[in-house]
Amino acid sequence: MDQKIAKADKKVKKIISEKRKKDADDRKVGSDIFDKRTLETLYKLANKNYIDILNGEISTGKEANVLKGIKDDKYYAVKIYRIATSDFKKMNFYVDGDHRFRSRHSNKRQLINSWVSKEYKNLERLYKAGVKVPKPITSLNNVLILEFIGDDEGNPAxxxxxxxxxxxxxxxxxxxxxxxxxxxxxxxxxxxxxxxxxxxxxxxxxxxxxxxxxxxxxxxxxxxxxxxxxxxxxxxxxxxxxxxxxxxxxxxxxxxxxxxxxxx
Ligand SMILES: Nc1ncnc2c1ncn2[C@@H]1O[C@H](COP(=O)(O)OP(=O)(O)O)[C@@H](O)[C@H]1O
Ligand SMILES: [Mg+2]
Structure with a gap:
């Protein structure tokens, strides 16, 4: 057990050091995506062996950042919703009419989590229907891990x-x-x-x-x-x-x- 924690700890340190490195030469990664809870979520995903390291940013959108994750030399897309800049009015509007999400959201963080799980469920449903979408790997809180769309060298399409x-x-x-x-x-x-x-x-x-x-x-x-x-x-x-x-x-x-x- 101790060994497991040590291993996960090493992984997260790697994630954080990658992030520091990136911050130093690329101010584009806003520190607001790596708030404490997001770091904890990434820690858990590393601990569950979904990612080893985060390596570079693919896109900075209005509400989410897409980063490149690596696990066993394979690339993944890691989409991280930023709590600070999400459009809650829009999210409520779309989540409200969906019977899969009956619960009311008084809390912003919960609403983002529902939003992310909605994206995951939609991808799963589409993937099963044979639509060409990135295969969803997992989702946790405000983080979504997807099949990487790009080449084997890690260049995104x-x-x-x-x-x-x-x-x-x-x-x-x-x-x-x-x-x-x-x-x-x-x-x-x-x-x-x-x-x-x-x-x-x-x-x-x-x-x-x-x-x-x-x-x-x-x-x-x-x-x-x-x-x-x-x-x-x-x-x-x-x-x-x-x-x-x-x-x-x-x-x-x-x-x-x-x-x-x-x-x-
Ligand atoms: N699975 C993926 N593989 C590679 N690049 C991706 C993947 N998903 C998204 N991207 C890149 O990230 C960008 C933003 O992703 P998107 O899901 O459209 O989020 P946003 O809400 O920011 O528009 C895309 O335009 C694309 O360039
Ligand atoms: Mg988009």
Whole structure:
């Protein structure tokens, strides 16, 4: 037991020293993601053998930082929600209409934990439905560990926004195949679909960022679906696609905002 604690302690010291190193040469890692509770959470994940070290930052978003984790020479994406800068109004709005999360959240930390477990459950559901999403590994409190989307050397793939596909229409058709499964088999509506949340992995799409995704019968699902379709149409139009909104709807099995395979 003592040995186990010593081992975990060593791992966390490694995490902290990596973080210090990073802080020294890269001020981008805000110290607010490594608050005491987050460190404790990372400690637990290291102790449970999910990560050995955190090595470098992939992205700093509005509410979350995505870092690169390493375990047995394999890379993982570690998404850490920052307690300080999360949009609680938005989180409450999406969590409220979801029967999987009945509990009321008076506490910000609890709400973030529900939000993270919602992202985990959505990924699990989509992964099982055969949609190309990062495989979820585990989630604990405000931290989510995911399959790393990138190459074996640890270079992350870029999103469509920063790495537009070579053949835009061909790529969009692949996205529509994934989104068909997402909606009709996963029975979820993404809710934030855009060129920022589709990765381009060697010209194959991987759909990410599903924390706000809702089940198709959620009262806000119809509105989100329409917004997703508009964003997808516009983002790909900007990249040169000629595929129209109507064609996109047809590919997704949607007519007049209604998913034909689901009675919503
Ligand atoms: N599994 C992953 N593998 C590699 N990079 C990832 C992974 N998930 C996210 N990223 C990178 O991190 C960025 C932010 O992730 P995202 O889930 O979209 O969070 P945010 O809420 O900050 O938008 C993405 O645009 C992508 O560049
Ligand atoms: Mg995103």
């Amino acid at each position: 870029k999103t469509v926004k920063y790495n537009p596909p070579k053949d835009v229409d061909e790529f969009l058709l692949k996205v529509l195949n994934e989104m068909y499964k997402f909606i009709n088999n996963g029975k979820l509506i993404h809710g934030d679909l855009s060129a920022y949340n589709i990765m381009n992995l060697n010209e194959e799409p991987v759909i990410i960022d599903v924390s706000q995704s809702v089940i198709y019968n959620n009262p806000i699902a119809k509105e989100l679906l329409d917004r997703d379709i508009n964003n997808l149409t516009n983002d790909f139009k900007k990249l040169g696609s000629k595929i129209t909104k109507e064609e996109i709807e047809k590919h997704l099995g949607v007519k007049d905002g209604i998913v034909l395979s689901l009675k919503n």
